[in-house]
Structure formats: C-alpha cells, structure tokens
Amino acid sequence: MTAVLPAIRDFEAAARARLDPAHYDYFACGAGDEVTVKANEAAFARLALLPRVLRGAGSPRIGVTLLGSRAAMPVLVAPTAFHRLADPEGEKATARAAAAAETVMIVSMAATVAVEDVVAAAPGATLWFQLYVQPDMAFTEAIVRRAEAAGCAALVVTVDSPARGRRDQDVRNGFDDLPEGMRCENLRDDDRGTVRPIVMSPVISWEHVDLLRRMTRLPIVLKGVTHPADARLALDHGVSALYVSNHGGRQLDGVPASVDLLPEIVAAVGGAVPVLMDGGIRRGTDVVKAMALGASAVAVGRPVIWGLAAGGECGVARVLGLLRDEVEHALTLCGLASTHDLEPGLVRRC
Numbered sequence: 001m002t003a004v005l006p007a008i009r010d011f012e013a014a015a016r017a018r019l020d021p022a023h024y025d026y027f028a029c030g031a032g033d034e035v036t037v038k039a040n041e042a043a044f045a046r047l048a049l050l051p052r053v054l055r056g057a058g059s060p061r062i063g064v065t066l067l068g069s070r071a072a073m074p075v076l077v078a079p080t081a082f083h084r085l086a087d088p089e090g091e092k093a094t095a096r097a098a099a100a101a102e103t104v105m106i107v108s109m110a111a112t113v114a115v116e117d118v119v120a121a122a123p124g125a126t127l128w129f130q131l132y133v134q135p136d137m138a139f140t141e142a143i144v145r146r147a148e149a150a151g152c153a154a155l156v157v158t159v160d161s162p163a164r165g166r167r168d169q170d171v172r173n174g175f176d177d178l179p180e181g182m183r184c185e186n187l188r189d190d191d192r193g194t195v196r197p198i199v200m201s202p203v204i205s206w207e208h209v210d211l212l213r214r215m216t217r218l219p220i221v222l223k224g225v226t227h228p229a230d231a232r233l234a235l236d237h238g239v240s241a242l243y244v245s246n247h248g249g250r251q252l253d254g255v256p257a258s259v260d261l262l263p264e265i266v267a268a269v270g271g272a273v274p275v276l277m278d279g280g281i282r283r284g285t286d287v288v289k290a291m292a293l294g295a296s297a298v299a300v301g302r303p304v305i306w307g308l309a310a311g312g313e314c315g316v317a318r319v320l321g322l323l324r325d326e327v328e329h330a331l332t333l334c335g336l337a338s339t340h341d342l343e344p345g346l347v348r349r350c
C-alpha cells in the first residue's frame with residue numbers, strides 16, 4: 001500500500017474503490033434519512049478552536065489510562081462488525097494494527113473472527129469486548145466467559161439497539177447476511193454445534209446490567225447512552241464508564257450529534273467515571289474538541305474500516321498513525337503540553 005493518503009477521506013475513497021459496492025454501503029450508511037450520520041461530522045465543523053500562544057509547552061503527551069488499560073493515544077478502535085468483508089484477515093489484521101499503535105481495540109460481538117483467534121493473532125494487543133446482551137442469559141454468560149478467558153480487559157455493553165436500525169440502502173442492495181464462509185464466530189454455540197443469530201431485544205433492561213455486574217469482575221462500559229437521566233441511572237447501577245454514542249447514526253435516526261450530547265452527559269456524571277464518545281471523528285482536531293468538552297478518550301468506527309479495506313493491517317496502522325500525528329499536531333498548535341490540559345474554554349460554538 002504505497003498511495004499518498006494524507007487524510008481519512010482519502011482512505012475512504014481508496015476503500016470504496018476496492019470494496020463490493022453493497023459492502024461499502026453497509027459500512028458507510030446509516031438509518032433513515034441519515035440525519036444523525038451527517039450531524040455527527042457537521043457538529044465538529046461548527047465547533048471552533050481558540051488556541052493559546054507563547055506557552056512554551058513543548059511536545060505534547062497524548063497517552064491515557066482507561067479502566068486500567070494503557071493507550072498511547074486517546075483514540076480507541078470502536079467495535080464494528082464483519083471485518084472480513086473488508087479484508088481476508090478481518091479482525092486479526094485490525095487487532096495487530098491496534099497493538100502496533102498501542103491503543104485499545106474494542107472487539108465486536110459480531111466479529112467474523114472468534115475472540116480467541118483475535119487474541120492469538122495479536123499478542124500484546126489490549127482488547128475490550130463489546131456485548132449485545134442476549135435474552136438467553138445463559139448464552140450471554142457463555143459469551144462473557146469466553147471474552148474473560150481470552151483476556152479482554154473490559155466489557156462494553158451496547159444499549160442503543162433494542163431493535164436493529166433500518167438502513168434503507170442495505171434493503172435496496174439486498175444485503176442482510178454475511179456471505180458463505182463468514183460467520184459471527186463469537187456466537188458459536190458448542191452445545192448446539194451452530195452459530196446463533198444475534199438477537200437485538202427490546203426486553204433488555206437495567207436488570208440485565210445488574211445481572212452482568214454480578215456475573216463478571218470486568219469493568220462494564222455502557223455504550224450508546226445519550227440522555228443525561230440515563231447517565232445518572234448508569235452510575236446508580238455501578239458501571240465503570242459511559243460511552244456516548246448514537247451508533248454512528250445507524251440506529252435511531254434524529255439523535256443529536258454525539259459531540260453535542262457530551263457537555264450534558266459530562267455534567268451529569270460529574271467526574272464519577274470516565275466518559276468516552278464516538279461518532280464523526282475524522283481529524284485530530286475533532287479528538288481535541290471532544291476531549292475539551294470532557295471526553296476522556298474517543299473512538300473511531302468507519303475510519304478503521306476504511307484503513308482495513310484500503311490496505312489491511314498496514315492500512316489500519318496508517319489510519320491510527322495519521323490520527324495520532326494529527327492529535328499531537330493540533331495540541332501543539334493549541335499551545336498545550338498534554339491532553340489533560342484540554343478544557344471547555346478552548347472551544348467556541350460558531
């Protein structure tokens with residue numbers, strides 16, 4: 001992979017040229033009229049940065065420690081499904097690139113490589129496991145035990161999906177299942193000898209969070225919280241971190257941009273636990289804006305997919321390296337020595 005690709009959008013163009021059009025659409029598209037998909041990126045464009053000068057800050061430090069996991073940069077790999085649609089090595093390639101970048105990869109429950117095989121392929125990677133609670137709690141527990149045994153360091157429970165989002169473009173393309181030879185390997189049921197379908201269930205409630213809390217000693221991150229009242233409830237239920245997300249605009253269309261939700265959630269949490277966010281991060285300056293508004297770190301979904309489709313492990317490594325360089329550069333231009341110096345005064349609404 002030798003092309004000059006100076007920005008995330010160049011990786012998207014390269015990915016689009018290589019992917020089956022229906023698979024590109026699956027990765028790119030969102031629910032409904034894609035109001036939320038567009039809002040996620042547009043909201044960053046409406047936030048301006050007000051740099052400080054003559055601070056002699058030197059080269060910025062951008063490492064973070066989250067729930068005991070160390071990351072060399074405040075950009076994590078968001079959980080995304082079906083990496084083998086983008087590259088034959090799939091999640092193994094993504095995990096190797098995340099390990100090389102020394103950041104956390106959140107492995108999707110809907111991965112096309114079993115979590116044990118991801119770990120084996122990327123020794124030294126720091127992995128968190130994303131879970132959709134399945135109504136069959138015995139099966140949910142079996143999945144949690146696999147993630148624990150594989151060495152995952154946190155459980156990211158996605159709560160924005162009581163039903164699957166309606167994505168019209170997938171319907172137009174007739175895309176509703178993985179091709180022959182690919183499966184969600186984390187859903188393999190040894191007792192039945194089959195792979196179970198992922199159930200997105202409207203019966204999941206706070207009781208299930210309590211059950212998970214008692215089931216595992218792993219820190220629990222609640223992904224997909226948008227309402228400040230839910231942020232407060234989450235603290236009552238003992239979660240270790242909140243993860244503000246609208247699922248990249250793929251679930252309920254019309255939810256505000258993630259970065260616009262951050263200030264209220266951060267205020268509701270009051271520093272009790274870390275607040276992560278994703279949605280629309282395409283530049284180092286976006287990372288800086290989100291962290292100035294109180295995020296402890298951010299995650300990227302589609303940019304990683306574009307790197308993977310454009311150039312496999314090397315492509316993901318380049319996307320993560322690009323974001324790292326851009327974060328350092330943006331902090332330097334803001335006159336800051338560390339991401340810890342980011343504060344709301346750096347950001348102006350325009």
Ligand SMILES: Cc1cc2nc3c(=O)[nH]c(=O)nc-3n(C[C@H](O)[C@H](O)[C@H](O)COP(=O)(O)O)c2cc1C
Binds near residue numbers: 028081281
């Ligand atoms: C193709 C694709 C698959 C996804 N699969 C999952 C998933 O399996 N579990 C999950 O919690 N979120 C999933 N997400 C949502 C991402 O974790 C994340 O919230 C979103 O991509 C962030 O927005 P961004 O793509 O603008 O960075 C998926 C997103 C995309 C684009």
Ligand SMILES: O=C(O)C(=O)c1ccccc1
Binds near residue numbers: 110247
């Ligand atoms: O496509 C998605 O956004 C997603 O979250 C998902 C979850 C399970 C299976 C496939 C996709």
